[in-house]
Amino acid sequence: MNSSARQRRLTAAALTALAVAASATACSSGSGSTDAKGAGSGTYTIWDPYPQFDKGSAWTKLLDKCGSQAGVKIERTGFDTSDLANKTLLAAQQGNSPDVLIVDNPVVSTLAEAGVLTTTDDNKLDTSKVDPNLLAAGQSGGKTYGTPIGANTLALYYNKEVLKEAGVDIASVKDWKSLTAALAKVKKAGKKGITFSAIGTEEGSFQFLPWFWGAGAKLTELDSAQAVSALSLWKDWLKQGYAPNSVLNNTQTTSWQEFASGDYAFSENGTWQLANAEKVGFEYGVLPIPGAGGGNAAAPTGGEFVTIPVQDDTGRYATSQKLATCLTSTDNLYDTDTTLSYVAPTSEVQDKQVAANAELKPWIDAVKSAKGRTSDDLGTTYPKISEQMWKAVQSALSGAESPEEALAKAQSAVK
Known part of the structure; x- marks a missing residue:
């Protein structure tokens, strides 16, 4: 794809959607220059959202090792998540994309629709070994744009x-009723019930989704009876004093800090709190979020995809593929996902992790x-849906509107 064609693909709609998606997730400075490129040799650039890892970290050592195995030198730059998305679009416009891009999974479909990424068929x-439900986050229009390097999600601590x-047996907690x-x-015993995040950002939507999906609701129908039941559950918890207004x-x-105080029975949070969980000073356990009628609710996946951006010099893809394959190999994934x-x-x-x-x-x-x-081929539509979802949650929990009114307004706004 030549530069003018690439610029035509980077439409205003794609730029806007990416801006919304990028602002929804969690810095570093550095050059992403790919000057003096030569296919199969020389320097290959890798951009990632892990600025916390310096040159001596296990992560950067892995990047260098993969480069050595491919016979190239790695020039790596770590960006803040939102900064990385914007830098990627700018680089694509300038025909100066990195060779390998590791990016937050909700942004993959937006970059793909903007013409920034190659498909796995192309590269x-x-x-084949990736769990299909995780791979779906990087699919759009029936095509796959990369592979996940790892995943996190939500559960109940x-x-x-x-x-x-x-007097609560955790084994009895199997659905919303229980x-x-x-x-x-817990409230009757003088303690506090559950804490979570319902803030008016992507974090609020992220935390609401397990209950939304756990009710059987679909993101294309924000005002369904199932969606109303999920929002009504949260609203009732606040009304009964089972959850604090601080949500x-x-x-x-x-939200985690509230749970760490030791007063709360439950906290909805993610794998990223595991290290902090060991420091709370009390015994804790973890329970997958239950669906309305039982079973495990689908919680949203966090984590990044390893992708290969479009290059004018298509001869570079073979080496980029070697780098991406090395980073996501069985041998390297264990150490990488433990680090992350x-x-x-x-x-x-x-199985090795367990x-x-x-x-x-x-x-x-x-x-x-x-x-x-x-997933469900929502692509660039998701950020718009998510924004209306968190607005509806805020409106209903604050008492400004009923769950039915708030979600009806949200669905109308998405249309």
Whole structure:
């Protein structure tokens, strides 16, 4: 694809959608220059959203190792997640894309629709071992644009001491009815029920989605009876005092801080809090978020995809494919996902993770039930839907509108 053709593909709609998607997720400076490129040799550039890892980290050592195995030198730049998305679009416009791009999964379909990424059919990247539900986050229009390097998702952390004092057997919590009954017992015992994030950003939508999907609702029908039941559940928890009003402003971090106080029975949060969970000073457990009628609800997948951007020099793809394959190989995924606190995207590596740490079992169960936010071929539509969803949640929980009114308005706005 020549530069003028690429610029035509980068439409205003794509730019706007990416801006919304990028602002929804969690910096570094550095040049992404790909000057003096030569296919199969020289320097290959890799951009990632991990600015926290310096040159001496295990992550950068892996990048260098993969480069050495491919016979090239790696020039790596780590960006903040939102900054990376914007830098990628700018680089594509200038015909100066990195050779390998590791990017937050909701952004993949937007970049794909903008013509920035090659497909796995084009670049011969093997995705056969990846769990289909995780791979779906990088699919658009029936094509796949990369492979996940790892995944995280949401589940319920619980305080064993609080539940014991309230007479709650965690094994009894299997659906919404039993969870709500547990919260009632906890409140009666003088403790606090559940904390989560319902803030008016993507974090709020991210945390609401397991309940939304757990009710059987679809993102294309925000005003369905199932969607109303999910929002009504949260609203009723606030009304009954099972959840605090602070959820309206809680980020996932401040919500975790409430749970870490030791007063709450449950906290909806993610794998990224595992290290902090070991420091809370009380015994905790993890439970996949239950669906309305039982079973595990689909929670949204977090995590990044390894992708190969479009290049004017198509001869570079073969080496880029070697780099991407090295980064996502079975041998390397285990160490990488341990570093990133991710669940691996393949069953083979997931089994190794559980063998090494049995406490990861509920997280792997949650990831196996998880769903990409842009799955169902939503692509660039998702950010618009998500914005209306978090607005509806805010409106209903604050008492400004009923769940029915808020979701009806949200669906109308998306249309």
